[in-house]
Structures are given as structure tokens and as C-alpha cells.
Amino acid sequence: MRSGxxxxxxxxxxxxxWSMALRGSPASTNRNSVTDPNExxxxxxVRLLGRDYGDVTALDDLDLEVEPGSVVAFVGQNGSxxxxxxxxxxxRLEPSRGSATIAGVDVQDHQASGYLRSLVSFVPDQxxxxxxxxxxxHLHVVGFAHGVDAVDERAESLITRLGLERRSHSLPRxxxxxxxxxxxxxxxxxxxxxxxxxxxxxxxxxxxxxxELHALLGEAKAxxxxxxxxxxxxxxxxxxxxxxxxxxxxxVVTVGTYAEVTAGGVAEELGLR
Amino acid sequence: xxxAVHGSSVREVLGSVRRLRRRHSPKSGADRFTDAYLGxxxxxxxxxxxxxLFDVDLTGASFSFHDTVIWMPVALFVAMxxxxxxxxxxxxxxxxxxxxxxxxxxPLDRRQLVITRxxxxxxxxxxxxxxxxxxxxxxxxxxxxVGLVGVFVSATVSVIAVALTxxxxxxxxxxxVVLSTAVTRSSPLVxxxxxxxxxxxxxxxxxxxxxxxxxxxxxxxxxxxxxxEVTGWPIMVALLVVVTVVAVGSAxxxxxxxxxxxxxxxxxxxxxxxxxxYFGDLRTVRRVAKRQRARSHVRGRTRTVRHxxxxxxxxxxxxxxxxxxxxxxxxxxxxxTAGAFVAAVAAAERAILGIVAFLALYAAAARLVExxxxxxxxxxxxxxxxxxxxxxxxxxxxxxVVAMTVMGWIGIVVVGVAGxxxxxxxxxxAVVAPFAAGAFVLAAAVSAARKPFPIETLxxxxxxxxxxxxxxxxxxxxLAAIVINIAFGMLRTGxxxxxxxxxxxxxxxxxxxxxxxxxxxxxKPASP
Numbered sequence: 001m002r003s004g005x006x007x008x009x010x011x012x013x014x015x016x017x018w019s020m021a022l023r024g025s026p027a028s029t030n031r032n033s034v035t036d037p038n039e040x041x042x043x044x045x046v047r048l049l050g051r052d053y054g055d056v057t058a059l060d061d062l063d064l065e066v067e068p069g070s071v072v073a074f075v076g077q078n079g080s081x082x083x084x085x086x087x088x089x090x091x092r093l094e095p096s097r098g099s100a101t102i103a104g105v106d107v108q109d110h111q112a113s114g115y116l117r118s119l120v121s122f123v124p125d126q127x128x129x130x131x132x133x134x135x136x137x138h139l140h141v142v143g144f145a146h147g148v149d150a151v152d153e154r155a156e157s158l159i160t161r162l163g164l165e166r167r168s169h170s171l172p173r174x175x176x177x178x179x180x181x182x183x184x185x186x187x188x189x190x191x192x193x194x195x196x197x198x199x200x201x202x203x204x205x206x207x208x209x210x211x212e213l214h215a216l217l218g219e220a221k222a223x224x225x226x227x228x229x230x231x232x233x234x235x236x237x238x239x240x241x242x243x244x245x246x247x248x249x250x251x252v253v254t255v256g257t258y259a260e261v262t263a264g265g266v267a268e269e270l271g272l273r
Numbered sequence: 274x275x276x277a278v279h280g281s282s283v284r285e286v287l288g289s290v291r292r293l294r295r296r297h298s299p300k301s302g303a304d305r306f307t308d309a310y311l312g313x314x315x316x317x318x319x320x321x322x323x324x325x326l327f328d329v330d331l332t333g334a335s336f337s338f339h340d341t342v343i344w345m346p347v348a349l350f351v352a353m354x355x356x357x358x359x360x361x362x363x364x365x366x367x368x369x370x371x372x373x374x375x376x377x378x379x380p381l382d383r384r385q386l387v388i389t390r391x392x393x394x395x396x397x398x399x400x401x402x403x404x405x406x407x408x409x410x411x412x413x414x415x416x417x418x419v420g421l422v423g424v425f426v427s428a429t430v431s432v433i434a435v436a437l438t439x440x441x442x443x444x445x446x447x448x449x450v451v452l453s454t455a456v457t458r459s460s461p462l463v464x465x466x467x468x469x470x471x472x473x474x475x476x477x478x479x480x481x482x483x484x485x486x487x488x489x490x491x492x493x494x495x496x497x498x499x500x501x502e503v504t505g506w507p508i509m510v511a512l513l514v515v516v517t518v519v520a521v522g523s524a525x526x527x528x529x530x531x532x533x534x535x536x537x538x539x540x541x542x543x544x545x546x547x548x549x550x551y552f553g554d555l556r557t558v559r560r561v562a563k564r565q566r567a568r569s570h571v572r573g574r575t576r577t578v579r580h581x582x583x584x585x586x587x588x589x590x591x592x593x594x595x596x597x598x599x600x601x602x603x604x605x606x607x608x609x610t611a612g613a614f615v616a617a618v619a620a621a622e623r624a625i626l627g628i629v630a631f632l633a634l635y636a637a638a639a640r641l642v643e644x645x646x647x648x649x650x651x652x653x654x655x656x657x658x659x660x661x662x663x664x665x666x667x668x669x670x671x672x673x674v675v676a677m678t679v680m681g682w683i684g685i686v687v688v689g690v691a692g693x694x695x696x697x698x699x700x701x702x703a704v705v706a707p708f709a710a711g712a713f714v715l716a717a718a719v720s721a722a723r724k725p726f727p728i729e730t731l732x733x734x735x736x737x738x739x740x741x742x743x744x745x746x747x748x749x750x751x752l753a754a755i756v757i758n759i760a761f762g763m764l765r766t767g768x769x770x771x772x773x774x775x776x777x778x779x780x781x782x783x784x785x786x787x788x789x790x791x792x793x794x795x796x797k798p799a800s801p
Contacts, residue, residue, distance in 0.1 A: 132599070141591050144578060147584045169574045
């Protein structure tokens with residue numbers, strides 16, 4: 001992962017920075033932005049992004065800038081728009097309005113989809129594994145497809161760290177929900193990336209695996225990757241997320257650090273604690 | 274809390290459940306009448322269809338009753354194997370999940386619970402056997418003037434015996450993990466035996482075929498009635514009776530030899546398969562069956578994909594890996610291809626066989642593009658890969674194209690060696706084969722890349738819905754037919770001595786394949 005994420009960033013042509021700026025919501029306006037003075041262009045730039053499903057607005061006017069080496073957590077109850085936000089930013093959904101760019105490339109630009117894929121590692125909320133491949137097969141296929149060197153060593157390391165050793169030759173149907181989730185996380189982490197997006201990454205994980213995932217994401221952040229994740233378990237992002245974007249019914253309620261969000265009573269108000 | 278209880282018999286409880294369920298059944302008397310009427314109507318048409326099949330004389334050869342009934346051992350062998358194999362994932366003793374929860378879990382006599390279902394399966398088998406006997410009699414009536422009563426009695430009794438034996442063996446397969454594993458693993462052996470039986474029939478070695486097992490013993494009396502010389506057929510009938518009695522007896526004796534866990538697994542498989550069948554989703558049914566069998570049949574999975582020279586090569590290697598672990602797709606595809614070659618060789622005399630050959634080749638290609646259907650079911654899976662969804666789909670067609678090409682070349686060599694045209698005369702076909710394989714596979718891939726057939730079209734689509742359903746399934750074959758038909762038209766001029774015909778055929782197939790691939794590459798996965 002170390003060489004991978006760095007390699008990805010180098011391909012993008014961006015320096016590795018741990019800075020981020022969020023804008024567009026009253027709670028965040030310049031209040032706690034940590035902005036690198038040398039910063040010229042965010043890695044992820046989201047402008048007034050929104051998506052409707054008929055009369056229902058799943059996400060409205062999301063405005064966001066994310067720098068390399070930072071973690072942004074979307075938190076909110078079920079149906080608050082977290083998954084929609086991640087999928088829109090990943091280019092997996094078409095927006096009803098607004099735009100999102102990654103490394104200056106519009107995520108809806110299908111001509112550049114190959115390039116975007118080399119930057120973004122995405123973990124959907126439901127484990128999406130191939131029924132006829134084992135855990136180890138998945139890691140090998142993903143690693144080889146992305147041209148990773150030393151796939152065997154990296155796979156072994158991830159399998160050990162995520163506690164999958166005894167199930168490495170199992171098919172997805174023979175795994176529990178948590179094991180499938182770990183497999184998917186391992187697949188996301190074995191490849192190079194500049195942006196890591198994880199939709200509800202801790203659902204189904206035991207406390208030990210949550211700690212290990214926390215550490216892995218911390219390493220990704222330290223190596224310069226931009227990490228976006230969604231969760232309704234806000235304790236998980238303590239000490240990890242630089243910013244939390246709190247969503248309710250598709251709208252940004254507030255943006256702030258973990259301490260700000262938890263101290264303001266928003267978490268309790270939304271039933272997140 | 275103490276509750277007064279009294280013992281109930283299995284028959285009482287099951288009868289009571291049946292009555293209660295019937296009371297709440299949404300089917301009215303009129304519905305049942307319609308079902309019965311439709312059943313009778315379809316049966317009558319089925320019989321007429323059988324008669325028509327023999328009248329149209331597809332191969333141009335003339336058949337006697339004896340020529341037809343001599344295939345009875347092969348048919349019975351295949352049917353018997355089908356019933357026994359069914360025991361590897363469902364079997365004759367099957368309860369639904371509610372029945373497992375409320376009936377089987379209650380303190381009823383387990384043995385009686387199993388025997389009740391065995392009797393039901395045996396009855397269904399006997400009815401099927403009688404229908405088989407009736408079919409033989411109908412065939413006899415259309416082709417010969419032998420005594421039909423004698424044919425009916427001998428065929429019916431012996432086919433019923435085979436059916437009962439099959440049900441009993443299916444029960445043993447169901448209750449024993451060891452037997453189930455053996456049955457699952459012996460498919461290649463069974464295919465070989467079926468091949469030997471077919472060879473025995475076609476080369477006129479009827480007697481060894483008849484003595485080879487219950488399928489042959491059960492056919493002996495009918496073949497004797499058709500005028501065949503069957504030495505010792507009464508002994509064969511006696512053997513059949515003994516085997517049937519032993520099989521059924523052993524099934525009854527072992528009636529309580531099945532754990533609850535196994536009945537539960539089968540009940541859940543039944544429930545999933547029934548739901549899938551309702552939506553016409555045969556792939557899910559196949560997958561459920563495979564999963565149920567896999568409990569005792571986990572193949573070694575230590576081998577994984579190799580480090581490819583180019584990253585994209587990992588997808589063909591992945592497809593090869595899954596084919597190696599589960600070669601059934603390849604086997605089915607090979608069977609379809611072989612059938613297509615047989616039909617194609619005979620098609621010179623009957624145009625309809627040309628259509629059969631085409632459809633068989635399309636079916637062979639459709640069977641091989643299973644990885645594309647998996648991608649459709651799992652639209653988020655490709656997010657792990659560096660390519661667009663459409664590109665992944667195209668990469669998944671490489672192994673099927675290569676496999677079909679190799680099967681095609683083998684078929685061409687076999688046809689050549691068998692002396693139809695000589696191998697040298699068939700070289701244009703060998704040249705065209707890879708491109709034709711590409712057209713078949715890519716057309717099948719275009720069809721497979723769509724979402725599964727929307728069953729709601731049939732339910733609420735109005736009068737046009739059956740037409741829409743047919744059109745839905747015709748898209749793939751129609752695309753292949755357009756390209757293949759034109760290309761083979763060009764090839765025909767090549768065979769008549771114009772080399773440009775072969776070249777234009779190849780170019781046209783390549784262009785068609787490229788067009789399909791381009792379309793496939795632009796596909797996007799369904800939105801979540």
C-alpha cells in the first residue's frame with residue numbers, strides 16, 4: 001500500500017499533502033480548515049452536487065474540497081444521503097445537478113474513466129465479491145489487474161492483518177458477512193490508490209477488526225491518500241477523520257471535527273450516539 | 274406450565290396441515306378445473322407432437338418400431354441417472370421450511386415422516402413410469418401392428434420398476450453424504466457409460482446393452498415384442514423385479530437414517546429454487562443445486578491465478594481458473610457443439626437440421642459466457658478492477674472464443690476423419706472457425722450483458738407480453754443468425770472454388786464480432 005498510494009499520487013502529478021479545506025456550509029466556513037499555504041488545487045472538488053430520485057432529494061448541494069492525506073467522514077442516519085454522496089463523488093451515480101472532480105477530472109467524463117479508476121479505490125456498502133473466486137483469488141486478481149508488484153507478499157500481509165488466514169481459500173458464500181467485508185477491504189487496500197472511498201466499512205466487523213481497519217486507514221492517510229468514508233458509527237472516526245460531514249435527509253447539517261460535532265450535541269440529536 | 278397432550282399419527286398431522294392449507298388456498302374450484310383442462314389439453318398436444326415428430330422423418334431415413342424402441346435402454350439410463358442425481362440436492366424426501374419448523378420438529382415418528390414422502394415419490398414415479406409405458410405404446414401404434422396390449426403391459430410394468438428403483442436409489446443418495454459425493458463425482462463415468470450404450474445401440478450390439486443393468490433389463494420385453502431377438506429376456510425381467518424389491522426394501526429399512534440438518538438444508542434449497550423458478554431464473558436453481566452438492570464436494574482451491582505478463586491477461590486466467598474448478602459449463606458446451614456437428618452433417622438432407630445446428634452452437638456459446646452474467650448480477654464487482662464495466666465484459670469473452678474455436682477445430686477434424694469430405698476439403702471451415710466462434714460468443718455476450726428477463730412483463734404486459742418475452746430471448750440468436758448466415762453464404766462461394774469467398778466470409782465475421790464487442794464495451798452497469 002505504501003508504494004501504491006505514493007505511486008498513484010505521483011501519477012496524478014500532485015504533491016503528497018495532508019491538508020484539506022471544506023466549504024459551503026455555515027459550520028465550516030473557514031472555522032477549522034487546515035489549509036496548506038502551498039495548496040493550489042484540491043484532489044477532490046465537489047460543487048453543489050445533488051441527486052434526486054423522482055420527488056425525493058437524496059442529496060442536495062454538497063460542496064466539498066478534499067486534499068491528499070486527509071480523511072472525511074460522512075455521518076448520518078440511514079437514508080441521510082451518505083451512500084449517495086460517495087457514489088456521486090466516485091462517479092458511480094449521475095448527479096441531478098452540480099459536479100465532482102478528482103485530480104481535476106470530471107468523474108462523469110467517461111473518456112477518463114480508466115484514469116479515474118487508477119486513482120480511486122471504492123468499497124461499496126454491500127460486499128460485491130465474485131462467487132467463484134476465493135479470498136486469495138480476489139486479492140490476486142485485483143493486484144495483478146492493477147499491475148502491483150509483489151502481490152503475494154501484500155496479499156499475505158493484508159490477510160494476516162485482517163484475520164483472514166484460515167479463510168483464504170474460502171468462497172464468498174462460505175464466509176460470514178464480516179469476513180466478506182474484510183475481503184472487500186483487503187481488495188481495496190492491495191491496489192495503489194490516491195483516493196479511498198469506503199461505504200459503511202465497519203458494518204459487520206468485530207472490535208479487533210475495527211481497530212485494525214482504523215490503523216490501516218490511518219496509514220493510508222499518513223501516506224498521502226484522501227480517504228472518504230460513510231458511517232453511522234461515529235466513534236469509529238475518532239482520531240481518524242479530519243472532518244465530519246453530518247447529513248440529514250440529504251442536506252448537510254454541519255461540518256466539523258469529531259470534537260466539534262460530538263460537543264455540539266448534533267450527534268445525540270440525530271441519534272448517532 | 275403443564276399442558277395436556279395426546280399422541281398424533283403422522284398421517285393425521287399431515288392430513289390436517291393439507292386440509293388447512295387447502296382451506297386458505299387462493300385457488301377456487303374454477304381454477305382447479307382450468308388447471309385440469311389445460312393439463313389434458315397439453316397432454317393431448319404432446320401426444321400429437323410425438324406423432325408428428327415421427328411423421329416428419331427429420332433425418333430422411335425410415336424407422337421401424339424396433340429401430341426406435343432399441344433406444345429405450347439409453348433413455349431409461351439417462352432418466353434413472355437424472356433421478357439419482359436429483360437426490361444429491363433435493364431427493365424424494367423433501368419438506369418445506371414451514372413443515373420442517375412445525376411438523377418435522379414436533380415429536381412425530383421420524384420413520385413414518387420419511388416413509389410418507391417416499392410413498393409419495395414412489396407414486397409419482399409409478400405415474401411417470403405408466404406415462405412412459407403409454408409413450409412406448411403410442412410409438413408402437415404409429416409404426417407397427419404388434420399386439421398393443423402386450424407392449425403396453427410389458428413397457429409399463431418394467432418402466433414403473435425402473436422408476437421405483439430410481440426413487441429408492443435417490444433416497445440412499447439423499448441420506449448418505451458418501452453416496453451423494455460418489456454420485457456427484459461420477460458424472461464423467463456416467464457420461465462414459467452412456468456413450469458406450471449409445472455406441473452399443475448404433476453398432477448393433479443390442480444384447481450387451483440389454484444385460485448391462487436395470488435400464489436394459491426393463492427394455493428387454495419391449496424390444497422382444499418389437500421383433501428383436503433378446504436371449505433370456507424373462508431372466509432380465511426377473512432380475513429387474515429382484516433389484517426393485519431390494520432397492521425399495523432397503524429404502525424402507527433405512528427410512529430414519531437422515532439427520533435433521535440435512536432435511537433443513539434441502540428445505541431451504543427447495544424454497545430458494547421454487548422462488549427462482551417462479552421468476553424463470555434457472556441459473557439460480559442451478560446454483561442452489563451446485564451449492565447443496567458442494568457440502569460434500571469441496572474441490573481443492575489452492576491453485577490461484579498466475580502473475581500475468583500484461584494486467585488484462587488476469588481476466589482470461591481467472592476465467593480459466595473457474596472453468597478448471599467447475600468444468601460443467603465446458604462439458605455442456607462441448608455436448609452442444611458435438612450435437613451441432615452431428616446436425617450439420619445431416620443438414621445436407623434436411624434444412625431444419627441446419628437451424629438445429631445453429632441453435633446448438635449458439636447454446637454452446639451462451640453456456641460459456643456465464644462470467645458475463647455474474648458481472649451483471651454483481652455490478653459493483655468491477656469497481657475493484659482498473660477497467661470499465663464494458664471492458665471487463667469484453668475481456669470475459671476471450672476464453673469462450675478460444676474454447677469454441679478449439680471445439681470447432683476438433684469437430685472439423687472428427688468430421689474429416691470420419692470420411693465425410695476428408696480433412697483437406699474442410700480447411701476453409703478451419704480458417705473460418707475462430708471468426709465464427711467470435712461472432713457466436715460475442716452475440717451471446719451481448720444477450721447476457723442485459724439484465725435478467727423482466728418477469729413482470731409476462732405478468733402485467735398485456736396481450737403482447739408473450740411476444741415481448743420471445744423477442745427478449747431471440748435477441749442473441751438473431752444477432753448471431755444475421756452475421757453467421759451472411760458469412761456462410763459468402764463461404765459457400767469459397768467452397769465452390771473462389772478464394773475471395775473465404776476471405777470475405779472471414780472479414781464479415783470479424784466485422785460483426787468487432788461490432789458486437791464495441792457495443793459491449795460501451796455498456797454501463799445497472800445503477801444500484
